[in-house]
Amino acid sequence: MQLYADIVLPLAQPVYTFAVPGGTDVAAGQAVAVQFGARKFYTGIVWRVHDRRPDFKTVKPIQRVLYDAPLLSAQQMALWEWIASYYMCSLGEVMRVALPALMKPSGDTEEEFSGDEFRPRTECYVSLAAELRDEGRFHEVCEKIERRAPKQYEALLELAAAGDETRIATGEVARRLLRADYAVLHALERKKYIVCTQRERSVERGGSAFRLPELTAHQLTALNALREQFAAGKTTALLQGVTGSGKTEIYIHLIAEVLSRGGDVLLLVPEIALTAQLIERMERIFGSRVTPYHSKLTNRRRTETYLRLNRSDGGEFVVGVRSSVFLPLKHLQLIVVDEEHDASYKQTEPAPRYNARDCAVVMARLTGGRTLLGSATPSLETWLNAASGKYGRAELTERYGDARPPEILVSDTLRAARRGERKAHFNKLLLDRIGETLDRGGQVMLFQNRRGFSPYVACSECGWTARCPHCNVTLTYHKGGRKLVCHYCGHTEDVPAKCPSCKVTDVLPMGFGTEKVEEEISRIFPEARVARLDRDSVTSEKAFSAIIADFEARRTDILVGTQMITKGFDFAGVSLVGILNADNLLNNPDFRAAERAFQLMMQVAGRAGRRDDGGEVVIQTSEPGHPVIRQVAAGDFEGMARAQLAERKAFFYPPYARLTSLTLRHRDPSVLRNGVMDLAARLRTRFGRRLLGPMTPPVDRIRGEYLVGLLLKIESGASSARARELLAAELKTFAGNPAFKSITVVVNVDPQ
DNA sequence: AGCACGCCGACT
């Protein structure tokens, strides 16, 4: 009987049906090579094999099967399907993020495809010829070549010794373990004294004994609570612990338990900056058992990791960023999501716009495993789930050891300015504290949120500001090179010598970012060694490590930085942290602004005095009475959570509603307007007041295209599956309308 | 995502 296979291709397209050639065995989850279109070869994933003949004329055959085993398990396929349906994207788009690039060869010809295919690295192994295993014969040969070919003689002795020592059954030794070079070994091979074989480079992980940290009484209580709740059937639990309370030690114990019974563990971390430190920490405990997975790995390494895990029989421990939820862990029993509130778990561009934290919860349910969500400042979604009993929970309220929580001082910027106690962007209180800290030999971190407060240039005479010609934003001023850069499209231009509008005066840099802070603080404290950590100063992984290493080794006194400095670094010497402008955190026009501001400030504050007893935090703000400022000063997470939840409930925002944002894009503003009015009207007949908009986004033009938004709010009790169904149907109708066909619609489910 | 097909501006 002729069989057909529905195949997922790495495109924003539905599955396509290919014919299975007779004699070819294909199963769901397998990777295959197919020809798609007139001249294009792609890697596809077999989704379903069936015998229903499709009703189009040409059904192309599968070219061949790739890899010896399926790349996806049934659970992984179920996860892909969940993501495609929940985030409203194609399986092909999931495929693009889920599989490392090298695993998906493509090309214009079959040769090009083959050339693109992953080939495992091989290594040369050498062993003594069978004949020389006989001791007598071995000595005979040695004597024969000792004089005439001393190098070969040495190599032969070394090989015999190494083979013996490593006790490899065949006496095989990797070439890199010998000092002999290729020429010598070739000669020996020609004389048939040794045998050389090419073998796949082994990337087997180690499996040494774990060295588990001792737990405090508080940690033990939390660990036992989690164990009990997991055992009682809770699939997901929240571990809420203030900075420095030792959540990691609890992770370690849970991870060790799973590994020692042969299960797999996935530890998700927000992004690369944090990964390095945590991987090191885990390697100190679990040795070479740890498998890292992040974007800084080479493509080859990622592919090797995927394929190795795919063959593994359990006991794997992966530490990785969001895309690690797609790794083939066949015995997945535990997923730990560290800093679960972190926005970087959500991918916003391109599709699939998935949240790895939520995917982790789904994946653990699919494999019968457990998910542990850890954070000092959980997202309100998670916190409510734990408070309502849907998730299990455990808490750590005390800092590890004798470390006291930092003392938080709120400094009123307006009052300081009125009294003349403000120099540059610093209030006297902060400057005094910096001076004292430096005198004591302590280190200082200064946090300046660059986002939403970028430096720009303006004319002091007429108020003209430099704007991007393609995007509706002001250009950002970069002092290095005196350039103006658009952060949306990358457009770059020189700072004009005279104001282009009134042609009278110079344009002046306005606003301030980390660069400016660095400059000012160096001027005020000329003795201090100042460094800066932000996207501009971190040009490479190396530059990043160097800045961190210098600060860690106290070769720097003051570190100025953006969000980057807040991410989990553990610097012993930091006793003072300054938040230069809390206002721009509080005043974001976003329903999550207060939650975000609290999380960020707590995280920054947590950098102070992690090991020293008691650090200090100075928050500069013009609204010292703002509820969030008070909650931060009091370290009152629950107060913030309750206040914010009350507001969210009143205005129907998450976690009391699920949001889906729609962004429409077109170069012609009138076409766009007509389109969005049409779509909004249609959606309103379905969703009524649950649809908000059309609304103009903060940046309403990018790369020459105009943007407009719609927002769908579905209350938590309602069926979100039904809502997605209705939405998908309306979007299909809309896309089929010839008047609006050229409008791009971006759907973002659970936007951050 | 590619790529081919198809209808309007500046060139040999």
Next chain:
DNA sequence: GTCGGCGTGCTC
């Protein structure tokens, strides 16, 4: 008169 711009539609 063509070469080529990118708008539109299709790929099993």
